[in-house]
Amino acid sequence: MPQWQEERPDEDFFRILDPDGEVVKDPPEISDDTLLGMYRTMVLSREFDEKTLHMQRRGEVSIIARATGEEAVSCGSAAALKEGDWCFPSYRQTPAGLYWGVRMDRAVAALMGAEPETIDEHLPVDEEPPVTFTPIYVPLAVNVTNAVGSAMTDRFRGDNNVTMSYIGDGSTSQGDFHEALNFAGVFDAPSVTVCQNNQWAISVPAHRQTAAETFAQKAVAHGIPHERVDGNDILAVFEKSREAVRRARQGDGPTFIEAVTYRMVEHNTADEESVYRDEDERVYWEDKDPIDRFETYLLREGLLDERDPEDIRETVREDIQEAVNRAREVPVSEPETMFDNHLKDDTWKREHQRAELRAELDGRNPFTDFTGEGLE
Numbered sequence: 027m028p029q030w031q032e033e034r035p036d037e038d039f040f041r042i043l044d045p046d047g048e049v050v051k052d053p054p055e056i057s058d059d060t061l062l063g064m065y066r067t068m069v070l071s072r073e074f075d076e077k078t079l080h081m082q083r084r085g086e087v088s089i090i091a092r093a094t095g096e097e098a099v100s101c102g103s104a105a106a107l108k109e110g111d112w113c114f115p116s117y118r119q120t121p122a123g124l125y126w127g128v129r130m131d132r133a134v135a136a137l138m139g140a141e142p143e144t145i146d147e148h149l150p151v152d153e154e155p156p157v158t159f160t161p162i163y164v165p166l167a168v169n170v171t172n173a174v175g176s177a178m179t180d181r182f183r184g185d186n187n188v189t190m191s192y193i194g195d196g197s198t199s200q201g202d203f204h205e206a207l208n209f210a211g212v213f214d215a216p217s218v219t220v221c222q223n224n225q226w227a228i229s230v231p232a233h234r235q236t237a238a239e240t241f242a243q244k245a246v247a248h249g250i251p252h253e254r255v256d257g258n259d260i261l262a263v264f265e266k267s268r269e270a271v272r273r274a275r276q277g278d279g280p281t282f283i284e285a286v287t288y289r290m291v292e293h294n295t296a297d298e299e300s301v302y303r304d305e306d307e308r309v310y311w312e313d314k315d316p317i318d319r320f321e322t323y324l325l326r327e328g329l330l331d332e333r334d335p336e337d338i339r340e341t342v343r344e345d346i347q348e349a350v351n352r353a354r355e356v357p358v359s360e361p362e363t364m365f366d367n368h369l370k371d372d373t374w375k376r377e378h379q380r381a382e383l384r385a386e387l388d389g390r391n392p393f394t395d396f397t398g399e400g401l402e
């Protein structure tokens with residue numbers, strides 16, 4: 027048996043829908059609108075990933091990280107939030123933002139390299155989403171510390187809001203993650219932290235990331251209630267997230283949720299996954315696709331009829347294309363601005379890198395033709 031199969035996580039987690047879409051536990055009470063909203067969001071996110079991947083291949087976008095196959099995790103958990111709540115995503119939670127109406131045109135413009143001020147100018151926001159989304163965090167785990175701080179701010183102000191944040195399996199090895207959970211546990215922060223365990227941190231498999239049996243149990247040391255759910259079952263993710271959000275809102279403190287899913291695609295478009303993992307592994311997980319599973323359930327419940335899935339896919343593709351067209355109208359920033367806003371003052375190193383880039387943009391080879399000209 028291949029190593030990945032022997033070491034795959036056991037199925038010791040909370041599940042409502044099995045991979046065939048069969049109900050194995052009583053489903054939670056969820057309105058039809060919410061169920062259909064979640065389904066549409068998952069489809070939208072999958073199609074958004076497809077579209078932006080094509081844009082990346084054409085050179086319109088430099089890099090993307092897809093949520094393909096992992097949609098149920100951030101969609102199902104974010105759907106448990108309410109107006110006034112906060113969400114601190116990392117880079118693989120596109121569905122969470124889409125669920126609450128984060129604008130695709132603005133997101134695509136950012137991916138294409140437009141600066142926030144330019145995006146505001148060309149694609150102004152007339153209505154903020156009911157849940158506040160911070161910008162996407164790329165430094166791993168920092169969003170969790172900031173989220174817990176934000177949750178405490180709401181508590182000190184007496185606002186009854188909940189803050190949700192996301193962390194990958196690999197990122198639970200970062201110190202910030204533990205500092206955040208420790209602080210949340212000690213001060214009963216109204217926060218919910220969702221670990222999107224997609225089994226890989228770039229090329230590092232989950233079993234090389236930690237000696238702990240599960241990621242969920244990392245909460246034990248911090249005295250925080252934890253849950254482990256089937257991350258490809260949106261009903262299970264929603265149910266446990268709703269319980270956690272309720273607990274936080276009524277003053278009973280934080281929760282840590284591990285959602286077990288699988289990264290069906292490359293880490294990001296700068297990665298070549300075939301170098302380090304087995305194709306059979308993806309094939310094994312294909313049968314557990316979260317969208318297919320939920321779709322089967324909704325069809326059986328009569329909430330979707332047979333033509334709906336294709337119609338929905340068509341409509342979201344049109345919405346995405348319109349958003350992309352709007353984004354293409356936004357001017358992208360000069361490459362050199364990548365050096366701005368990192369540090370308060372310029373350093374010699376940054377000046378050097380800026381000059382090197384300038385050389386490259388002028389068509390000179392920065393390795394052989396770079397003279398350091400322009401440096402103080």
Ligand SMILES: Cc1ncc(C[n+]2csc(CCOP(=O)(O)OP(=O)(O)O)c2C)c(N)n1
Nearest residue numbers: 118164165166194195196197224226227228
């Ligand atoms: C503090 C920090 N260290 C390293 C990186 C580089 N890096 C980007 S993604 C990644 C792997 C993250 O894996 P995981 O937490 O499992 O999230 P996933 O990408 O699988 O969703 C690393 C090491 C970073 N962005 N930030």
Ligand SMILES: [Mg+2]
Nearest residue numbers: 194195226227
């Ligand atoms: Mg991961």
